[in-house]
Amino acid sequence: MLSGPPTPPPLLTLRRAAKNFGGVRALRGVDFDLQAGEVHALLGENGAGKSTLIKIITGAHQPDAGEIIVAGRSLTGLTPSLAQQLGIACIYQQPALFPDLTVAENIGLRLEPAGSMRRINWSLRRQRAQELLTRVGADLSPEAEVRTLSMPEQQLVEIACAVGAGARIVVMDEPTASLTSREQDRLFTVVRELRSSGVGIIYISHRLDEIFALADRVTVLRDGESVGTHAVRAITHAGLIKLMVGREVDQLYPPTEFTGGEIVLELRDVDCAASGVNHVNLAVRAGEIFGLAGLVGAGRTELARVLFGLTPADRGEILIQGRPIAPRSPAAAVALGLAYVPEDRRRHGVVLELPIDQNITMAIHPRLFPNAWLKLGAEQKLALDFIRDLAVKCAGPQALGGSLSGGNQQKVSLARWLATQPKILILDEPTQGVDVGAKSEIHRIIRQLAKAGLAVIMISSDLPEILGMSDRIGVMRGGKLTAILPGQSDAHAVMAAALGQESEKGAA
Template sequence: MSVSPSTMAAVRASGAIPQAEYLLNVENIRKEFPGVLALDNVQFRLKRGTVHALMGENGAGKSTLMKILAGIYIPDQGEVYLKGLPIRLKSPLDALENGIAMIHQELNLMPFMTVAENIWIRREPKNSFGFVDHGKMYDMTAELFQRLNIALDPESQVRDLSVANRQMVEIAKAVSYESDVLIMDEPTSALTEREVEHLFAIIRDLRAQGIGIVYITHKMSELFEIADEFSVFRDGRYIGTHLSTDVTRDDIIKMMVGREITQMFPKETVPIGDVVLSVKDLSLKNVFHDVSFEVRAGEILGVAGLVGSGRSNVAETIFGVTPATAGTIEINGKPIKMNSPNQAISHGMAFITEDRKETGCLLILDVLENMQIAVLQDRFVKYGFVQEKGVTAACKTMSDALRVKTPNMQETVENLSGGNQQKVLIGRWLLTNPKILILDEPTRGIDVGAKAEIHRLVSQLAKQGVAVIMISSEMPEVLGMSDRIMVMHEGRVTGFLDREEATQVKVMELASK
């Protein structure tokens, strides 16, 4: 019989919790959604004072299990043991009260509140009159930040913070619950190298305090740097657990995908054609200045730079999201005044944005609706009517080609894993048969198997004569996939590197000028 959350919380508060072998123990958990068996009798064990990485392809069941531990989902069967005691969590509040906190990949802060208000919401200190004691709340936040070495003003508005600083606020909030178990879902997806180092320092400090950390990541380098051990899930099943010191990167990939991936960056040497896109002295006031470059048919132009360098802003301006304040854009030698995305699409351009939830996928619509939306204006319209049969067949073919894991084309996109949402977004734009393809962080939050598939697809498109601009924060991706690399720093282009001469050191030198 499971212990109730209130009883567990009382036992936890009393300090009379038995010293079980595992801080957290999951046994035979099963979870099924309509048409999808997300977890099939999986297990997971977390020791005190360790970082346990959870690995697997998108759709493997990692996030589903973590949402069960965070009280968001209730399992269909199986048991969760916390410090040796069986427990059934029915809500996120249950989980928090019992010392389990989760930091989601998509941050859940309230932008129009202060940092301190976000951290202590529902737990605000009160004065003798029963009102919120803001002074004490800010002091508590400052003390927490000092403990974590976070340099933020407790009174600043969350909406004014960078993604990296919002991540730090989420971590501080989780730590403020004095949690025994801390779950981190892709915590470094939007962080610079320096910010990642800071995060790892915090994680090591928490580990030294005896906190157990579950760390979900697709980045192999992070596993070997921060994790003590790891577990692999595949297709909703538990595959195995190993110490991170006992395996190689290739061993882990084989466990994750069930096969060897022989070539992560299948870049082919293809004939480079004429200039398709030419950008000259492009500027957006107070954002970027005098950006000039060309992209030719069949060429992959990588765009590198630290967060805040203006890479994404340039892409949005070229696509007409934010019209330029100066400069020119030419397509096939003809000047174009790019004032809207519709105009960009009409000139054969496609743009896959870096944030699939905010500016990419339409989460409440299904897979078919998301994929067909960019081609309903002309390609599959005849005499003013949509050719339903043709567009449905094309979307299904694209979904199969990208190996989107979905029970059917009518599945709501918000029910898919992050990686499969990304594939749906990519499929939408590939259906437009673009001549110019802009990819902004195309493999962020994507597992190694899917990354290789997307890289192969990009290479095939280049082979077909598509001009590709690939923006990426992952150095191996930029170096492995690009014919040339354009590097930016603080809104300006600092240099270009050919594939043969490009190295990580040279890119970073230009990115930090």
């Protein structure tokens, strides 16, 4: 794939690396290589397989197929400790330091050999920490407690650890996500210095500007496959976006029949400082599927939590059918006709230790059991109806939630909220981690619900899903609803709005 003069052997090569999680194919044969002294950017939508690729490189996951070659050595059983020995270091978005220990102690813990009876040479430890901090250009005291440091300072400590460990391959996973532009500049200087000292850097970011400022080459992942590696000099912003999303929306999505309805839910200047939701204005109509797109952390789940009373709004108005409401708790939101199918179904959507029927009736206790007296027959019957209607594959209504596959858990979570007969249904990543078959079934169910007059808000990081299902598409970025696009928009427009291409040129 590379042209030009013969290159020295790469620091790291992945050949046809593949990884499945249950039925989900996270990586389907990815080729990737990293040269000494280059910054190689890794780009892709949420769920394209970047994290999985990183975890394979750092030894956290074993690939199901394919080959990892580090410094000419083909490795079959790469473990995190072996990766460390081979000089692979990873710097995560959230630094993993011990907050109550000092900088020198944290560095010492990473670099000094372990041994319970070993004496600690405190002055040597301090001196070494000081040297490393100076090398990465960090103006920090080795004696400072890590909890007193800012996020970028902590990242510098992590980088110092990587340098101290003699890392030849450094993975940086969205390192600038929480940095100001000045902190970002300082980080870039450090990265460039690492590069000139011959370290290979794998740099993951959603911000295209950074990739153009910093990277030498860029590999784009899509649906677990590499769609190409390019020299950054030879590609444009638009070209990259096209690579990221460049596929046809498949025709499997059921067609919309929405023609207009009364406004069911309206938001006026809704703010929630605690969760970063900022001046959101929005109106959703009965029968409409309103897709909510954006990058992870753009504030979509946070907005859903505000609506559902989990983190109540501090300012602005929320109206249901023209009537102002202020849900202060999920219980209150449910009573107002709101339903929220949460993103993390194993923690919030389904109680894994309880059977399906109890999970389904959990949100309708007051209606199904008006005297608080359980009527197990009625419960069972209701559960059986939902199991049939939503085609939940299970041993019966008494099967535990934890015994179901992801897609069937999602159906149970959905059933719980349909049982409340809501006016507004908020779905958060309804098909994340769900196999293909269950995915199209869930899409069909969502479409039917909208047809029956529900107002649906569908949060999704799956761009084809957003494009295929939505009647309108709202795009969020940094807690704000930055654009509302028609349902027939193309992937390029949505991705550009999510990345903030138009509005933020030259702002950083």
